[in-house]
Amino acid sequence: MSNRFQGKVVLVTGGARGIGYATAERFAQEGARVAICDISADAAQSAAEALKRDGGHDAVGFGCDVTDEAQVETLFAQVIAQLGGLDVLVNNAGVTRDNLLFKMSVDDWDRVMNVHLRGTFLCTRAAQRHMVEQRSGKIVNLSSTSALGNRGQANYSSAKAGLQAFTRTAAIELGPFNINVNAVAPGFVDTEMTRQTAERRGIDPEEYKRQRAKSIPLGRVGVPRDIANVVAFLCSEDASFVSGQIIYVKGGPETLR
Known part of the structure; x- marks a missing residue:
């Protein structure tokens, strides 16, 4: 394993399990100092301890509800103070509240939209302040193939499609400050x-x-590592001229067989 991210500080939201944890692990294995954020502080800290225990990696866990502006501001202040900066943000935090339209409640809709869209907005806004000042940074947002439409996921599909538009817009606004913004859209x-x-x-x-x-x-x-590998590439210098892109990672075009 290379040391592409030696000396870099990486924050992964929703990093206590699944794709988020695999992503945090991949960065840690390549030398990064990793901050794992999760709505459960205990889960985030346990994940960070696992990285330290299993691989001797430099990792810290933080509890944060990414939909809460004050908590997000506190999170970024803590990460920068404790780890010495911020070079990469992976907006991975997400939830599902699947249901058909006639069964979907307003709370189902609001919760999914808030975590994915409001959460990504708040975290990106906080991150860019530091990244603009240092004139460098990488941001990757987790979208989904559900952004193309998926039965029973009107809320989730809408949120993931919104993230693609947000990604392109952020890439336009932050590009002049040498900040790359991309999205990864996993399949199953x-x-x-x-x-x-x-x-x-x-x-x-x-x-x-x-x-x-x-x-x-x-x-x-797919497995979580498949997604983590693409996220790591997008945050490496190998992808320094890649920005505003939506990368679908789904094992090829779907077929009927």
């Missing part, structure tokens, strides 16, 4: 969240994965 990835989705539908999670893999040209579903 085997995480605790997708397993819970299967269980809500009354399907065995392993059978659910097998069903989903049938429409993926590579013949398998």
Whole structure:
């Protein structure tokens, strides 16, 4: 493993599990000092301890509700003070409240929109202050193939589509300050969240994965590391001329077979 991020400070929101944790781990393995944020401070701290215990990595956990402006401001002040700066922000925090339109409550809609859109806005706004001053930075937002539309996910699909527009706009505004802003849109990835989705539908999670893999040209579903690898690339110097892009990571165009 290279040391592409040696001396860099990386903040991953929603980093206690799944794609977020895999992303934090990937950066840590390449030398970064990693801050893991999660709505549960205990979960964030446990994840950071796991990185330190299993790989001897430099990691710290913070509790933060990314929809709360005051908590976000405090989070960024703490990260910069404790870790000495901020070079990379990965806006990964997310939730699902799936339901068909006629069953979806206003709370279902608001919670999903707030975490994904308001949360990404608040974190990006806080990060850019520091990044503009230092004239450098990398920001990656987690979108989804659901941004193209998905039954039972009017809230989630709308939020993830909004993140793509936000990404392009932020790239335009922050580019003059040498800040790259991109988004990664995963397809089906085997995480605790997708397993819970299967269980809500009354399907065995392993059978659910097998069903989903049938429409993926590579013949398998994704794993969190697949997404983390692309996020790391976008935050490396190899991608220094890549900005405002939406990278779909889904094993190829979907097929019916």
